[in-house]
Structures are given as structure tokens and as C-alpha cells.
Amino acid sequence: MMASKVIKGGTVVTADLSYEADVKIEGGRIVEIGPNLSGDETLDATGCYVMPGGIDPHTHLEMPFMGTFSSDNFDSGTRAALAGGTTMVVDFALPSPGQSLLEALQMWDNKSTMAHCDYSFHMAITWWGEQVFNDMQEVVQKKGINTFKHFMAYKGALMVNDDEMFASFQRCAELGALPLVHAENGDVVATLQQKLLAEGHNGPEGHAHSRPPEVEGEATNRAIMIADMAGVPVYIVHTSSEQAHEAIRRARQNGIRAYGEPLIQHLTLDDSEYFHHDWDHSARRVMSPPFRDKKHQDSLWAGLAAGSLQVVATDHCAFTTDQKRTGVGDFTKIPNGTGGLEDRMPMLWTYGVNTGRLTPNEFVAVTSTNIAKILNIYPKKGAILVGADADLVVWDPAKEKTISANSQQSAIDYNVFEGKHVKGLPRYTLTRGRVAVEDGAVNHQQGHGEFVAREPFQAVNTALSTWKEVTAPRKVERTGIPASGV
């Protein structure tokens, strides 16, 4: 007989409902939801919300990037996730130029054996050729990956061109996969970087100046139009500006299936960080796209409430101060990336729910349920339903702390949210029924995390290819064709 647990006395909060009920767990899954349940062990949820654990669909753990590796790996990264109420991460497998997708995937499989919570991978398309075209089929049909990432920026490194992106998007359409896009115009960024450096702007603020919202708006629109021509939905990662949001909003109003993912950093931190007198302070916040001003932040919050943006992620890609200092004298060499895994849920609750910008149900939607549906893993993940994985967070809306690098799980020596006071934290975090966090203490179990395979998409891709076929160009059959004029 398997031991059972009951989460007792809380309010279950899902993306569409809030109600009082106990939740019983056995064998890593939810087996019963209702009043007065009993089990071998009881977790007290009095005064708390019982919610699906967070899913962060955008992390870079131990990522090889800009001549170094991001400093959080699957050990510290997934500990940080659990400490903040996130129970699943999706990382990016990045083939180097010419490398097969399957070989890259093997490398990421090896890194992920340390994971404390469940995880999955997106596959990046970093170059194009027949081998990539062929590998994509195996990645989708045999490896359980249904998303492919494309970088329109990082010229000379990860960037792909429009023809490559169009070819890959068409392949995604055939295979029932979803393309993801980092949307910034890489050519314009590279030109602006050189211009700024030539003019003597070599500090971290040059990073923000070289990536204005327009480079993001233009690329977002281009990616969406290319996806529409390829007949495939598209997911825009780290949507940071009104220009990018506007392109997504407009596309959705025109019936295009485009999704947008703001980050907790862009929602809560602004571009004044780049003008700080302390070089380290500003460099630690260098990421792409850069932080924006309040007007853009308001747009992102509005998009989450209105449903034109669907997901809040972190793009967790943490570099130490020493690593950031590679860019002293040349901002283009500062490794791009910031942390956020431990802080996404408490920061979003504090600045979203506690301010009235989001309801608790909307909070669940944008931190868990929407992305579970987009990635085709719902209701295994992102749900409180009988049969779903017991990836749960018992959320105490009265629990408070001040964020500090001194007490974080992340391996780096600072935190971009340092000093922020949050109210709303996990009392318990459960990963497939295992209590991994209790009142701030992380109960480690390296290797507990399992890979979550994701089936190819059926409904959305079929609907789009049906529509493409119905509206495809048709040759006009004519009866009276005049003789050629020549």
C-alpha cells in the first residue's frame, strides 16, 4: 500500500475556479479532491491557497554563452525553482554550428540528471541544413520535444536568417511542433553596438541603447508574419515592449495564433538600472531584451490581464559578477542574462495580485496552466484534477520576506531583486507528491526530477493546415486564352 498525503484546510485555486477542498495525493498524483479527506500524512493549508506548481518555460541552466557558461546548473537552478513554488522548468538544448540536434540533446540529458523537479527541453535551431531538417522529425516523434527555438538576434552566434526561419517554421508545421522566437533585429543591434562603441559608449547603458523597443517590435512582427505564411502558431519569448506586445495583440485580433511571454524582470524592474553609478550594478542587469520604462511595463501588465499575453517566465540565465566583468570597457562582451527562478512567483504575487492587477486565478493561469496547455502537457501539469501530477504549491498569502542573495538557492553572488519585499510565499512546494520545500527550507533530492515528454500538437496545427489548404492559391481554369502577343 502506497503512503498517502492530504493537504488539508486550504482553498484550491486553479485558473478558472477557487473553492475550499482537501487534496489527497498517492504515488505522486492527485487521487481525490473534496471535503474531510484523510491520509497517512497531513499538510496543514489553513489560510493558504493550494495551487498548481509554477512552470517556468524559459530557463538556461549551465548554458554555454558568450565565452562562458551560465552559473546555475540543474542542481542549484531547480532548487531555486522549488524554493519559489515552481515545480517544472523547460530549458533550451543548443546545438553548436554543424552539430546534430540529437547530439546536443544528449548533452542536455546529461546535465539534467541533477534536477530536483521535473523538466523538459526546447530544441534550438541554430543553423540550417538537411541534417537539421531530418533530425527535427526524430526530436518530435522519438524524443518528446514539440518546440523549436529561433534566435533573430546574436548575430554571428545563435542568430538565424529569415529564409532559415521560414524553412524551419514550415518543418514545424509538418511535424506538429511550435516555433519559439527570440525576436530582436540582430542586424540592427549589431550596427548600433558598433556605432555606440565608436562614439565611446562602452558602459552597460550602451546595451540598452543598442536594443531599443523598435528592434523588438519589428522582429516580433516579422516572426509572426513568417509563421503565418508557414501556417504554424508562434510563441514569442521574453516580450518586453509595447511594440512587441502590439504586434502580438494585432495578430491575435486577426485570428493568428501568436503567444507572448513577458518576464518577471521586465514587469518589475526598469531601465533606470542601466544608469546606476556602480558598473557592477548595471552590468548584472544586462539581458536581452533590456529592461524598459514604465510605459512598456504597463503594457505588459495590461496584456496579462486582457489575455493578449499568456505566460510569465524568467529566462533564468545567471552569471556571477566576475563573469559580467568580462565586459568592462566593452558592453557587447557582458554575458547577457539575469536570474529570477526563485523570485518569479513571489514577485508576481506581490506586484500582480497584491496590487489588484491580477486575480489569484489569473496568477495560476500565467504561471502554470496557460503554458501547460501551450506546451501540450495539460492536465498532467498545470492542473488540480484527479490523475494530474501532484506538482503543487501551498501558497501562504501572509508570509513575507525581503529578497536577498544571502539566502537564495542560486549559485551567483547577487540578486537583481535584492531588497524587494515580497508578501506571498510557499508554505509547501510538492514535486510529484514529494515535499521539497517547507517554510523556506529546501529538502534536497537530486535526481528526483524526471523528463516530461511532450506529444506533437494535433488540434491547433491541424486547424491551421486545414485553413492554409482551404485558402491556398488556386490556378484559374480559363476557356478563352488569347494567342501570345509576340
Ligand SMILES: NC(=O)NCCC(=O)O
Ligand atoms: N536573455 C538573455 O539575455 N540571455 C539568455 C539568452 C536569451 O534568451 O536570449
Ligand SMILES: [Zn+2]
Ligand atoms: Zn532570448
Ligand SMILES: [Zn+2]
Ligand atoms: Zn532565453
